[in-house]
Amino acid sequence: MSPWHAAQPGDHLGVIDTPSLILDLDAFERNLQRMADALRGHDVRLRAHSKSHKCPEIALRQVARGAVGICCQKVSEAAVFVDAGIQDVLITNEVMGDVKLRHLAALASRARIGVLVDHPQQVQALALAAKAHAVTLDVYVEVNVGANRCGVAPGDEAVRLALQIAASPTLRFAGLQCYHGPAQHLRAPQDRAAAIGSAAQAARMTRQAIEACGVAVERVTGGGTGSFVHERDSGIFDEIQAGSYVFMDRDYGDNQRGEGDVAFEHALFVRTTVMSRATATHAVVDAGLKASSVDSGMPTVWQRGDLRYTKAADEHGVLVTADAAALSLGDQLMLVPGHCDPTVNLYDELICVRGERVEALWPIAARGALL
């Protein structure tokens, strides 16, 4: 962690130390409102994904705008958000390991805690942990609806797990996790629609098969920023797990927008300074791959179509420009990160800006919560 803060409330944008992570509060608040508007009148609730922001200040604002609670990927993230007052947390992941299970069960005495399974052994381990802590856990069966990562096949396998959960006195069968991550990054809107159409069909078939055994499927949850309008309109999903909509990133911005898609704005930026201008054709900024994750490609330079960020080293970013006069040493720029989630995870705080002024610093309290 840096021994000093990049900015203080009241500071002008121009004096912020760099590289630093900037949240444009006006754009962020408009994104919150757009999601609330997009779900109004639909029988679908929002469970905001906190793996994108890892920031309790944001989670509390999402709940204040109607989110039922949050989801996250790790037990240690859940612990941070429960500590911050979030009362309903779904860990959208399988959890293995005694230490984690102990923490998970302990959390369930303080908040409503859900978790996923895709194997009978996980159900047994959760049942034992819940019993040892005298708590009840919400357990969802993860169904592979096309992502080919975790999750059992739709149909019979899911039925068997659901029955196993329902038969366990310390577990509550809460529903189906039907998340299709890759679908959200398909560039053409018709491809996203087709992928989620197929996911919805698998979810519907699995739900019917479980209900035919006399076990109610209370909820079908999934969907993210890139595809949620299709889950919303599917008639089978009744909960959406979008997270990145509060920030947007370059990768989501590269999706072609379809007719019904919601126009979220870029609200998250890496502020950076030109530290080297040794040639006329390139400049080097102080934000490299430790400041803006490159797993989904390079960042873009906000409102500077004349500049291309072409290469990232640990602490150097190389910008190419055709115009030698386009940039001076010491100039500050705003980058749109390629992928917001791992970029946020590199910082300890969000510098929240309204217009040209810093309004607040929000701790990224679950940064580095990997366990």
Add this chain to the structure above:
Amino acid sequence: MSPWHAAQPGDHLGVIDTPSLILDLDAFERNLQRMADALRGHDVRLRAHSKSHKCPEIALRQVARGAVGICCQKVSEAAVFVDAGIQDVLITNEVMGDVKLRHLAALASRARIGVLVDHPQQVQALALAAKAHAVTLDVYVEVNVGANRCGVAPGDEAVRLALQIAASPTLRFAGLQCYHGPAQHLRAPQDRAAAIGSAAQAARMTRQAIEACGVAVERVTGGGTGSFVHERDSGIFDEIQAGSYVFMDRDYGDNQRGEGDVAFEHALFVRTTVMSRATATHAVVDAGLKASSVDSGMPTVWQRGDLRYTKAADEHGVLVTADAAALSLGDQLMLVPGHCDPTVNLYDELICVRGERVEALWPIAARGALL
């Protein structure tokens, strides 16, 4: 940060919570020794690069084995290491911005602090900051010896900067930074030798040109883990900036070793648990791209040639195996990260292991020190 530690001293390897960052102390100590051996009898000193480890416990051990001090990339990193007792720190980077310059100059009243320049404006700003704090700064001219990132062209441009520094009463012209990063990752040993041969020639020519003006070039510094034997043997470099040698990573491991190269060992691992085994052909582990940086490619699975880590999502890693019985739910594995520097930067502590036992937890105190 996770609210609990992944392990405690005395724990057996098998009970460590995951994903977590493991340092094999025996391999690490052998790497320290190998570097000391490789420089013995040469008139070349080691200035260990701390951007790889960000860990004062490691820096202190490097100094104890003969390193003159450390280098780092950021002023905020330098502050962490000076606080930990390191007395000689070179920031191998250009520094722009009033806040940073203030902190830099303040540090120079507590330790020997060096910094790079590649523009006259930087020299002026450093001179003013040093004057305001009544300190002297060591200033090195960064020369572009082939990396094409920062640095002035060899020869005249470097001479002009050196003379400007030498003429400034609050700055000390300390030498030339001649670092060629990309050369270290050239796979064939003869390509690395050729690239550093060319870098050494540029460094020699520049040094002669500056000395012809009556200004002594006290030091020529550069080199890293992948290429340092060539800088060592060049007859012009007298300081080496290797960092990754303490850990090694998959990327450095992919270099073909030449005759004189030193065989450093993998000492840094990401420990991970199999959390999903939904199909016979793949497994999912709990270490994704927030646990092992993928900027230089995927990690490999240590001592498990039968497993391939093929895809990383935020918190999921997909392993492919031809043998359905090769892995069980809950199995723990060790990954060799693709790139050690940004991977270390994802963790708050190193779990230091000797044999099968945890011996210590070392804070990664400069983790996230971006300013």
